[in-house]
Amino acid sequence: MSRTPSGAGSPGAAPSKLDTVEHAAATPDIEQPWAELGLKKDEYERVREVLGRRPTGAELAMYSVMWSEHCSYKSSKKHLRQFGEKAPHSDALLVGIGENAGVVDIGQGYAVTFKVESHNHPSYVEPYQGAATGVGGIVRDIIAMGARPVAVVDPLRFGAADHPDTKRVLPGVVAGIGGYGNCLGLPNIGGETVFDACYQGNPLVNAGAIGVMRHDDIHLAKASGAGNKVILYGARTGGDGIGGASILASETFDDAKPSKRPAVQVGDPFQEKLLIECTLEAFAEKLVVGMQDLGAAGLSCATSELASNGSGGMRVTLDDVPLRDSTLSPEEILMSESQERMCAVVEPEKVARFLEICDKWDVIATVIGEVTDGDRLEIYWHGEKIVDVDARTVAHEGPVYDRPYRRPQWQDALQADDANALPRAADSAELRAQVLKLVASPNQASKAWITSQYDHFVQGNTVLAQPEDSGMLRVDEETGLGIALATDGNGRYTKLDPYTGAQLALAEAYRNVATTGARPLAVSDCLNFGSPEDPAVMWQFTEAIRGLADACQVLGTPVTGGNVSLYNQTGEAAIHPTPVIAVLGVIDDVARRTPSAFAEEGHQLYLLGETAEEFGGSAWSQVVHDHLGGLPPKVDLERERLLADVLIAASRDGMIAAAHDLSDGGLIQAVTESCLRGGRGARLVVPAGLSASTFLFSESAGRAVVAVPRSEEARFTGMCGARGLPAARIGVVDGDAVEVQGEFSLPLSELRDAYEATIPGLLA
Incomplete structure (x- = not known):
């Protein structure tokens, strides 16, 4: 992106003068780089219609990021x-x-x-920083509400x-999440x-x-009260993240396009930690009228949303924004998504105390503007007005698309390719091998x-x-x-x-x-x-x-x-x-929580819910047959409510010692995980009417496996019966292997090796 005001000429061309509101009104025919900034032609024309003139370079920058898919939800808002x-x-x-x-x-x-x-x-382009700043951004959303x-x-x-690229992306993402969150x-x-x-x-x-x-601590993102000051605090604004989340996340990747690497933000978790403590102390002293974090679209978003959500307008002086790169243009300052920044609206008599708290936490804070009467967002640079817009048109009145949609032609064929018709294990040895293969697969390991x-x-x-x-x-x-x-x-x-x-x-x-x-x-x-x-x-x-x-x-x-x-x-x-x-x-x-580990021998294992032959989209169909087709498991939401009620009551009243939901991988995956976590084996019996494959691998919804102490068995089964929830005893916690009666036995040591070796082996 050019370091010159976009809109004063073609991208990269030096402008003849600062692109002020007055200049924009007087030069309607200047070519502007709206496409470069992610706007469609009709969107650019709408901006001109809203303003009654062409936008200044700064206004164009604001509309481009705020009307991006990521910020405006223009394709999804209707739904x-x-x-x-x-x-x-x-x-x-x-x-x-x-x-x-x-x-x-x-x-x-x-x-x-x-x-x-x-x-x-951003996490694909730069895995560490993309993931780290994702954590930082969501945390700032939380503190902006007034919460710790x-x-x-x-x-x-x-x-x-x-895949080789997974070895590039995954370690960086994990390190970024861990590095930022841990700090x-x-x-x-x-x-x-x-x-x-x-x-x-x-x-x-x-x-x-x-x-x-606490209830009284809830804060909202709004700028109210003419004369109240707008304070930008946190890190200095830099050139990283310009158009990062807002534009980078609003288009597909294409090998023919230039690198998006400069668009990824750079995070500093230690600065964010100071920001958290500083913000919460200001909230505790009731110094803040409104609060907004600077995430996607940066200052463009914070100023326009605060003004649009409040009862007034806003006047901002960009010269007062603390920079770490003095060459930034006003457009870049408005678009920058530099991390660890917040915007607060503070009453004039409380500004001094707010700044004292920021100084205490070594957080840079600057008054950059004030709330005004009316609905205008006005932004100045070097004494000249470069933005004069109705804040609502930027923040909340962008384009809303009713995009065409239709069921794809391939959907029928996909659903007709029924996973339930896939061949099952021919004998117990093959069934045992399939269990090991499932447990060792990357998604289940x-x-x-x-x-x-x-x-x-x-x-x-x-x-x-x-x-x-x-x-x-x-x-x-x-x-x-x-x-x-x-x-x-x-x-x-x-x-x-x-x-x-x-x-x-x-x-x-x-x-x-x-x-x-x-x-x-x-x-x-x-x-x-x-x-x-x-x-x-x-x-x-x-x-x-x-x-x-x-x-x-x-x-x-x-x-x-x-x-x-x-x-x-x-x-x-x-x-x-x-x-x-x-x-x-x-x-x-x-203290009444229920863990998932089977930790004590003699506990009875009960399968809650009903099992059907449902393999569409299952882990078994993927791992054993490399297949995706058919229909997913059926959903019975009333049964889900009933199952939840039983699990909650059983936990509260001490009827169960462990519980694990059944989902990816079916019953055998859940039992294996609970056994390995508790260091105890289990003996299972295939219920009448079910094949061993269906019993072990089906992914029917609305099910859980629970471990019930013998002393609670009558009370627990009585509750399930009274509430109409199917509960079948399928085995017992026992020994040092997972055994399916009449089929196979798998020692926990063998299961543990299969379960724990896969991911380190792939990523080492």
């Missing part, structure tokens, strides 16, 4: 409205969609804010595990890592964060090589963390009040049927929270799809949103916010549609 239109009533919801992050009431005067976002494209961040999670998707002192309590060739060249690096506050690089227990409030079904944190030391968070998503299911696949992602995250004993409360989502300009991708997207909104209605879990990540494709090859769903839950006392 996202379903989350509001179909939202279930929830007494717990305090702040919903539209703010930096959603907020829910968890009782005892506590509120929790949480959100999941994407940093996919307490944990992070990291749902990840990479290309084929044995902040935030435990990483959950997430997942999935490998699939469809993500080659388009890894999904989704980052989530959780924050805790231990991810300890990855998760060991994260600190799970810093701050001392983590009670469950990876690889448990959901992470869990203690919120109140005296009462034991706690929260749980799980993230899930299955692109293979969603490719087969987007509507059902999205519901299965929600159902699995909901089930994972309930399995630990917490009651699911609310949802955040990160919707990762290909190009919205492809009608087939838009059909996948619309169906997934419809499925998710319908399922949230039934489960009573409102969507509080989230992120849409589009253009995840290289050329014509899109990723599998991958909605990643985060479910937050609350537990009255973390």
Whole structure:
């Protein structure tokens, strides 16, 4: 990008004079680099129509980043409205969609804010910094709401595990997540890592964060009160990240295009830690009227959204922005996505104290403007007005597309290629070999090589963390009040049927929270799809949103916010549609939590729910047959609610010693993981009416396996019977092997070798 004001001439050409508002009005025919900045021709024409003249270079920069797909949701906004239109009533919801992050009431005067976002494209270009700044950005969303961040999670998707580029991308991403989160002192309590060739060249690096506050501490992003000061504080503004998340994440990768490496932001977690403490102290002293972090679109976003959300306009002087590169043009200052920056609106009489707190924490802070009457956002440079816009047109009144969508022609053939027709193991020896192959496959194998690089227990409030079904944190030391968070998503299911696949992602995250004993409360989502300009991708997207909104209605879990990540494709090859769903839950006392490990011999193993022959999109079909086809498992949301109620009650009343949901890999994967975590074997019996393959590998939804002490068996089965939940005794915790009666026995030592060797072997 040119270091000269874009719009004063062709890109790179030296302008004859500063491109002021007055100059723009007097020179309507100057050619401007709107296409270079990511705008379509009709969008540029609309900017001119809105302004009644051509935009200045600075205005063009602002509109280009704020009207990008990443910031404006122009292709998705029409469909996202379903989350509001179909939202279930929830007494717990305090702040919903539209703010930096959603907020829910968890009782005892506590509120929790949480959100999941994407940093996919930057993480492919520069894995370490892309992932690190993804963590930093989502954490700033949390502190902007007034909460103290307490944990992070990291749902990840990479290309084929044995592909050379995976060895480039994955270690850098993991190091970036661990490096930034560990330096902040935030435990990483959950997430997942999935490998699939469809993500080659388009890894999904989704980052989530959780924050805790009291109800009175909630803050919103708005600028109100004429005369109130606008303070920019945190790191200096540099040339890194110009158009990074906003433009880089709004187009597909193409080998013919120039490198996007300069667009990736550079993070400093130690600066962010100071920013957290500084911000929370200012909040505690009631010094702040409104707050906005500087993430995607940087100062363009912070100023326009604060003004648009408030009751007034804003006047800003760019000369007062602290820079670490004095050669930056005003356009670059407005577009820069340099990290660790926040924008606060403060009453004049409180400015001195706010600046004192910033100085105490060694945080640079500068008054760069003030709130004004009216609705104008005015920005000055060297005494000249270079921006004069209605803030709403920048922040909230960008283009809204009703993109065409249609069911792809190949969908019928894909669904007709039924995975249930794939050949099963011919004998017990082959069945045993298939179990070992499944357990050792990259998606089912231990991810300890990855998760060991994260600190799970810093701050001392983590009670469950990876690889448990959901992470869990203690919120109140005296009462034991706690929260749980799980993230899930299955692109293979969603490719087969987007509507059902999205519901299965929600159902699995909901089930994972309930399995630990917490009651699911609310949802955040990160919707990762290909190009919205492809009608087939838009059909996948619309169906997934419809499925998710319908399922949230039934489960009573409102969507509080989230992120849409589009253009995840290289050329014509899109990723599998991958909605990643985060479910937050609350537990009255973390001492009552349920772990997943089978830790005591003699406990009876019960399979909750019903098992059918459902192999579409399954791990077994992928690992054993390299197959994707058929239909995903059926969804019964009322059964999911019933299963959750039973798991929560059993945890609260001490009826179960362990529980593990059944999902990828089916029963045998869940039993293997629980046995290895507890260091105890299990003897299993195939129920009448099921083949051994269906019993072990089916991925029917709405199921969990639980370990029940003999003393609680009658009480537990009585509760299941009274509530109408199928509960079949399938075995016992015993010995040092996983044995399937009449079929095979696998020593834990052999299973452990298969389970633990894969990822280090691929990535070493």
